[in-house]
Amino acid sequence: MMLNIGLIGPLPPPYGGMANQANQLYQLLQQEPDINVSFLQTNSPYSYAFIGKIKGLRAIVRLLTYVGEVYKLTGKVDVLHVFANSGWSWQLFTAPVIWIAYLRKTPVIVNYRGGEARTYFEKSIKWVAPSMKRASVIVVPSGYLKQVFAEFNFETRVIANIINLQRFKPAEKNKNALNIPHLIVTRNLEPIYGLVTAIKAVAIVKEKIPHFKLSIAGSGPQKEELKKLVSDLELESTVVFTGKLRPDEVADLYQAADIMLNPTTVDNMPNSVLEAMASGVAIITTNVGGIPYIVKDGKTALLVEVNNAQQMADKIMLLLDNKPLYLNLVTNGLTEVQQYAWEHVKKQWLALYQSLGAKI
Numbered sequence: 001m002m003l004n005i006g007l008i009g010p011l012p013p014p015y016g017g018m019a020n021q022a023n024q025l026y027q028l029l030q031q032e033p034d035i036n037v038s039f040l041q042t043n044s045p046y047s048y049a050f051i052g053k054i055k056g057l058r059a060i061v062r063l064l065t066y067v068g069e070v071y072k073l074t075g076k077v078d079v080l081h082v083f084a085n086s087g088w089s090w091q092l093f094t095a096p097v098i099w100i101a102y103l104r105k106t107p108v109i110v111n112y113r114g115g116e117a118r119t120y121f122e123k124s125i126k127w128v129a130p131s132m133k134r135a136s137v138i139v140v141p142s143g144y145l146k147q148v149f150a151e152f153n154f155e156t157r158v159i160a161n162i163i164n165l166q167r168f169k170p171a172e173k174n175k176n177a178l179n180i181p182h183l184i185v186t187r188n189l190e191p192i193y194g195l196v197t198a199i200k201a202v203a204i205v206k207e208k209i210p211h212f213k214l215s216i217a218g219s220g221p222q223k224e225e226l227k228k229l230v231s232d233l234e235l236e237s238t239v240v241f242t243g244k245l246r247p248d249e250v251a252d253l254y255q256a257a258d259i260m261l262n263p264t265t266v267d268n269m270p271n272s273v274l275e276a277m278a279s280g281v282a283i284i285t286t287n288v289g290g291i292p293y294i295v296k297d298g299k300t301a302l303l304v305e306v307n308n309a310q311q312m313a314d315k316i317m318l319l320l321d322n323k324p325l326y327l328n329l330v331t332n333g334l335t336e337v338q339q340y341a342w343e344h345v346k347k348q349w350l351a352l353y354q355s356l357g358a359k360i
Contacts, residue, residue, distance in 0.1 A: 003357045004036045005029060006073045008097055009083030009111075010043040015247060016188075017271050018113050019043070022083050024162050025349070028342050032350070040073050042066070042083075042093045067096050074104045078357040086114035095131040107136040107356035112156075115268035115289055118148045125152055136356055142269040144290030159348045163274045163340040167247065170280030170334065171255035181212040181320055184257040184281075186250060186272045187264060189220030194263035194286065196229060200309035201261070203233040205316050212238065214261075217253055219244040254279035258326075259319055265306050267291055273301070274340055277333035282326050284315045300333045 007029075009022035022039075029037040074080060080101050084094040094110060101108035110132070114120060121128060129152075132138065138156045140146050149156045183202065187193035195216065202214050216226070216239065223241070230239045245253065254260070260276035262285035269290045276283050283301035285291055295301035302319065304311040319326045338344075 001354075001357075002034055002036055003079065003353055004038070004077040005353055006038050006040065006077035006080045007083075008040045008042065008070065008073070008080065008093070011039070011041050015244065018083050018085060020247065020271065021113070021161055024164065028162070028346065029349075032346070035350070035353070038073060038077060040069055063092060063096075066093070067100070070097050070100050071104075074100050074106045077106065079353050080106055080108040081353075082108065082110055084110050084112045084114070086116050086120035090114075090120075090128060095128075098131045098134050101136075102134045109137050109139055109352065109356070110135040111139045111141075111159075112145065112149075113141060113268065115266055117145055117268075118151070121148070121152050137352065139352070142290040143293040145268055157352070159352070160340050160345055161269055161271055161274060162342055162345050163271070163278050163337060164247075165278055165337070165341050167251045168254060168275045168278035170330075181209070181259065182257050183212065183214045183259045183261055183316070184217065184253055185214070185261050185263070186217045186245075186253070186275075187262065187270075188218045189216070189222040189226055191222060192264065192266050193218075194265045194307065195222065195226055197307050197309045197312060198261045198263040199226065199229050199233065199235065199239065201263075201312035201316060202238060203235060204310060204313035206235065206238060208317065209320065214239045215242055215253060215257070216240070217242045217245045217250060250275070251279070254281050257281050259284060259316065261312065261316075262286065262291070263312065264288060264291075269294060274337055277337040278340075280330050280334060282319055282329045283333065284312060284319070295333075295336075300329060300336050302329070 007022065007026055010019040011023050012019045026037060026039050029035050080097060082094055082097045084090060098108055132154060138154060139159050140149065140156045141161045143158060146156045146158050185195060185198050189195060230236060254276055260281045260283050262270060262273055264286055265288060267289040273283060273285060273294060277300065283295065285301050285303060286306045287303040288306055297303040302315045304315055
């Protein structure tokens with residue numbers, strides 16, 4: 001039976017985690033013989049550029065246009081699948097979908113991906129709950145979010161993120177054997193991602209290991225502050241800001257790297273950690289949110305405390321001094337990440353679509 005699926009969410013650019021996952025799922029579903037998939041983009045450009053420059057007007061135009069498009073899409077599909085996040089994104093882009101689908105008796109999957117879900121629910125659960133209860137199924141990408149939702153009496157199903165193992169894979173050439181270590185950070189330049197900690201850790205390491213490189217791939221409002229910190233710590237010859245990279249450029253960066261630092265202060269299921277594992281890169285990451293659900297300390301990554309530059313520096317030097325540990329992390333990571341391949345994840349999505357579509 002041919003199933004008509006309607007995906008709703010953001011598309012790149014910008015190349016954020018949810019947009020990348022939405023785009024990837026859309027492209028992969030188009031290749032499935034029994035699926036006809038449509039996509040409604042929540043971050044599409046305005047018809048007239050001047051609208052996007054007027055704050056109140058752009059919100060009204062966006063919402064009215066969006067509601068009309070959701071209504072039309074709901075009448076054409078068997079199942080709706082909306083990518084959801086916290087804050088205003090929930091109220092503007094997810095709640096309307098749920099209510100329209102509910103009124104039109106169309107099954108709707110809420111695919112929730114907000115790493116700050118607990119904080120958002122604590123403040124706004126009375127506004128979120130009425131619409132959330134009318135979703136046919138709530139899907140989350142990690143055991144961490146499943147636990148958070150359970151705290152607020154919502155049942156969820158876990159379907160993991162998809163990692164493109166054709167794009168993210170170990171380099172064919174040999175790494176530099178850590179003679180000239182290359183460290184990377186692939187997070188946006190925002191305070192919640194803890195890049196100050198990573199830079200300070202690098203400054204500590206450089207006192208003992210003068211020759212290595214840190215590439216920071218991302219963009220964001222903290223750019224000038226971080227560049228000043230690099231200058232103040234006299235790290236201009238060590239730290240490189242690459243700017244925001246496309247997925248293929250990120251894949252190339254991973255293949256050129258030895259160690260990935262993930263100094264974030266809050267997280268759910270970061271694609272960057274999975275991509276690093278798939279690329280054969282050793283990982284040092286903070287022990288927050290959903291991260292301990294996807295990596296194990298000493299087996300697939302080294303975990304550190306939030307905002308602890310000294311501890312991160314110690315772990316960097318440990319990996320540089322202990323090649324067997326480094327290779328063990330890489331090997332275990334390559335094995336662990338196989339569960340995020342499309343061949344595994346698609347079985348779960350297709351089974352869910354079919355079960356909901358069969359109820360119509």
